[in-house]
Amino acid sequence: MSLLRLEDINTFYGGIHALKGVTIEVNEGEIVTLIGSNGAGKSTTLKTISGQVKPKSGKILYNGQDITNTPPHITALSGIAHVPEGRRIFPRLTVKENLEMGAFSVKDKKLIAERMERVFHYFPRIKERLHQKGGTMSGGEQQMLAIGRALMMQPKLLMLDEPSMGLAPIIVEQIFEIIKELNDEGMTILLVEQNAFQALQIAHRGYVIQTGEIVMAGLGQELLVNEQVREAYLA
């Protein structure tokens, strides 16, 4: 069943036509990856979904409902968690406060504690650093915190924008494993990556975006062996 569907989305930044008729679909329980080179429009796609930028035309359906032009704080409340590019944690708040912010709309303290426990299960490192300020964590730790904070929302759909950016290979490995684990437990994931090889390995399906257009779509394994994809992104 389709959880998220973008239909012919056109997004502009002033005169720049960043998304040119993008149509993608994410089914419930899937990992879908969106790959493409710098400036292709990957982040813009996520921003359009979460409502940070408004599409000029087209339609976004989530859970069967039209959420086109819904402001970001509302999409967040409706179960779409967006972990933006470059982490964007709260640098002067402690790690614990960062996590609590993820459950901003939750009143029940016990529920918050439970969710936090869940985050510690995935990222034991975070637990050791609860009182440290977010901004003093290492790059990898910050990425974990950003994902952990999104998990505190207990989202239906988790959108990750280049979680592997700037991280050591071993940390990237860990993060992809966790993404897989989250998905095994039923979370739907839309993963934006430049690290196409690893993304396609864990993804059920993938889309290739090039200068604002979807130029290819297919199963993860298919794209992984596709000649064009190999040439452009896996070289």
Next chain:
Amino acid sequence: MDVKNLLSTIQANKRLQAIIVGLYIVVTFASLYLAQKSVIAFLLLLASLLLLYFTSFSNRVKWLVGGLVLVVLLPLAASQGEAYQSYMEVATLVGIYIAMALGLNIVVGLAGLLDLGFVAFFALGSYTYGIFATSQANNFMPFGHYPLSGESFWVFIFIGCLVAALFGVLLGIPVLRVKGDYLAIVTLGFGEIIRIIFNNLDKPVNITNGAMGLASVKPPELFGIQFMYPSQFYYIVLIILIAVIFAVRRLEYSKIGRAWKAVRENEIAAQAMGIHLVRTKLMAFAVGASFSGMMGVVFAAKQTFVDPTSFTLVESITILVMVILGGMGSVPGVILGAAIVTILNLQVLTELTNWLNQLSLSGVIHVPDALSPAKMQRFIFGIILILFALYRPQGLLPAKNPVFDEKDLKDTDSNHPMNTGVHKGGTQHVHLDS
């Protein structure tokens, strides 16, 4: 080394702390009681509150002792001589500025919105009461007879609060489109516009009496008692201030307080957490402004005179200096910052000027008029700002991140192993120069 040892012994021993604070209060109280002219004794007695802050007593004990000093001891010790009213005047103004600085702290320190026109809300409060507590309102009000009686003052505290909050929102709406440097410029403009409007709103209909200002504002009245002296206003200010501090403390850890901090740290991430940006920022403007509005009403009544020159850009900057000096986002810090700057302004600089004048009169040295300390206020603020930006950007008493509540820990300990091994007092003093 020895000093360190001594300090840690004191820190560990509550009884010793009680003795020290008690002695300190008794000695400074006695000094002021006996040496009425000694400004230093007055300031030292005030400083007992700072000492109290650093003790490890429970909050309740600190409030009780602090309350005792402020409500009874300070006025009593000061009341024995001629300087009584001038001491109380200083204390009252300190209170007024603390409340304003706490308001600005919400806007700048918690929500991260740099506001350079904050005094506008103080002006709005002052004029709100000033216009209706003088005959001025007769010029344009179709009904009623003005001035209103001094009993209306108490209601006007709330009206001033609401008017300022309303304008806070009105300012917020256009301003929210801009960020950072632009926000600072727009708010600066707003502050000036309000002052200039008050300065010119004597034609076509005379509402504010223009540059002439509003004279003989009615003093507050309660049960037939008129409030005329600083020693009386002192208590009004004290009550409002305590209410403000409680409100600020509550707000800081409430949902809106957390939203403010999130917005300050990162707007995009805050939105992604489900935080409504516009509403959150408007709330910051409104709440911050409301404290200033209330104190504006008190100020108008205390001065019995309102004119636009009290609300210049320098005032806005002064309040900002208080917040930065004390520590952005830190309630105790801002209180200290406001107290220091106000006292520096009113007492230290004037005293220094007087002293230098005496010296030049008696021919010891000659200080040109242009160099008198009272005239160097801006210069001194400039230096303070630069020094703090360079060496202590987090302020005198920096904002702390909350640590685990011991009670919280126990509640969740049994069923949530995540809490084990977490020790209290993990506050980080690392500051990120962002």
